[in-house]
Amino acid sequence: MEVQHLSQKELADRWRISPYTLEKWRMRGLGPCYIKLGNRVVYRLSDIEAHEASHTHAGTSQPIVCQEGDV
Known part of the structure; x- marks a missing residue:
């Protein structure tokens, strides 16, 4: 399978x-993992999806991660 x-x-x-927001997040150690290739920054789709899943909540009072297809 191709990455x-x-x-x-x-x-x-x-x-x-903004792309600048992603730059700020990288400087602060926030956001998904990334790969730095020379001056180029890329993000693996699997890391993006994992980051999104870890920030999915059922409601504001309960930080419960939803299962895929619940939302």
């Missing part, structure tokens, strides 16, 4: 945030 990667811009577009 899929997203660029910083592609991830920013996916999450509708």
Whole structure:
């Protein structure tokens, strides 16, 4: 199976945030894991999906992770 990667811009577009926000998160150790190749930063799709799953909640009062298909 081929590993899929997203660029910083592609991830920013996916999450509708600024690419600069991703840069700030990397400096602070936040966000999904990334790969630095020279000056280029890429994110594995599997790491993005894992990060999204770990930040999925059932409600504001209970940080319960939802199962896939619940939301």
